[in-house]
Amino acid sequence: MKRKATPAEPFQPHVPGIEYGILEGLLGFAVRRAQLVLYDDFMRALAPWQITPPRFSALVIISENPGLKLTELAKILAVARSGAVVLVDALSELGYVLRRDSVSDRRAFQLALTAKGRRALQAISREVQAHDRRISSMLSKQEQVQLRAMLRRMAGVSGRAAARASGE
Amino acid sequence: MKRKATPAEPFQPHVPGIEYGILEGLLGFAVRRAQLVLYDDFMRALAPWQITPPRFSALVIISENPGLKLTELAKILAVARSGAVVLVDALSELGYVLRRDSVSDRRAFQLALTAKGRRALQAISREVQAHDRRISSMLSKQEQVQLRAMLRRMAGVSGRAAARASGE
DNA sequence: TATTGTTATACTCTATAACTATA
DNA sequence: TATAGTTATAGAGTATAACAATA
Secondary structure, eight states: OOOOSSOSSOOOSSOTTOOOGGGGGOHHHHHHHHHHHHHHHHHHHHGGGTOOHHHHHHHHHHHHSTTBOHHHHHHHHTOOHHHHHHHHHHHHHTTSEEEEEOSSOTTOEEEEEOHHHHHHHHHHHHHHHHHHHHHTTTSOHHHHHHHHHHHHHHHHHTTHHHHHHTTO | OOOOSSOSSOOOSSOTTOOOGGGGGOHHHHHHHHHHHHHHHHHHHHGGGTOOHHHHHHHHHHHHSTTBOHHHHHHHHTOOHHHHHHHHHHHHHTTSEEEEEOSSOTTOEEEEEOHHHHHHHHHHHHHHHHHHHHHTTTSOHHHHHHHHHHHHHHHHHTTHHHHHHTTO
16 A cells, blocks of 8 residues: 655545535535544655654564564564564664564564664654644543543454354 | 444443554544444445445535536545545436436536436435434434534534644 | 465455546 | 546555475
């Protein structure tokens, strides 16, 4: 999924004079529009660090869970192992992440941040939080909390784990 | 962006025992997780019609705005013209959309639904609404309205049009 | 036999740019 | 000159499958 980093025509959530019909009432459509705006702003703000949303997630997850195996990272991020390899390769080339040999399992690596990676993540996190505040600035603090909680509940149901457990 | 229609490992919004750190507090992360779940469920539910979210949006927009030009559709959906061509081609091959010659401008087409497309859109819309209700079933009706309103406000600010207008 | 990380390969989505036929 | 639709091409992202090393 490549998205324009700096679109010639900025994204317009609602084009004047156009009927959106049933789309207006769909939560899915609202989420997708919000996601487009968020993704766009994220890419713009983090371009100097060459950090994309998946890269940022990987960086934080590795930082918070030192010694993580690549296969575990893949599962957490819901990507194939080969996708995790690409992600870790990119973060390694940026000098942020390294693969440590595992003492207990010589097939596996223990993922960890480098010193440079730790420093970078601090600056990157500040930028990401500024971005997040910027996008949610039209909501009160209380609303932001409510919104996160509602989205979490939505994602939680999701049918996924539940449906699978119930033999979907 | 290709996503698994039926993942071997269902998407887990939160893997037990894993620290998500700063990600937990980010609206962007919450929106992305919700979007993953929505997309997954949509694809699963609409697979029999070979309808993806972008195709559904295009179908509804064409239905609600008869005579639309392909370039206008591209702008509304925030894709390149070439992308709109692919979309309209797919919907044409499904027999849902046709390109009518424009009388006023012989370069342009007027997009319209076929009779089959109108019938299909009715059934598809019912399925999409069932999907949307399914995902948002953990929220009260009032919360769903609130959630949509908040997402709309978020997307509305967005910096996009505003930032562009202010000479970003 | 199963798992870890890797690589090769392919597919989807979507962008840019060039082209044609009109305007 | 500019615009509408199209096509060719390329790139990002990510999946599947096969592989060697290790469990």
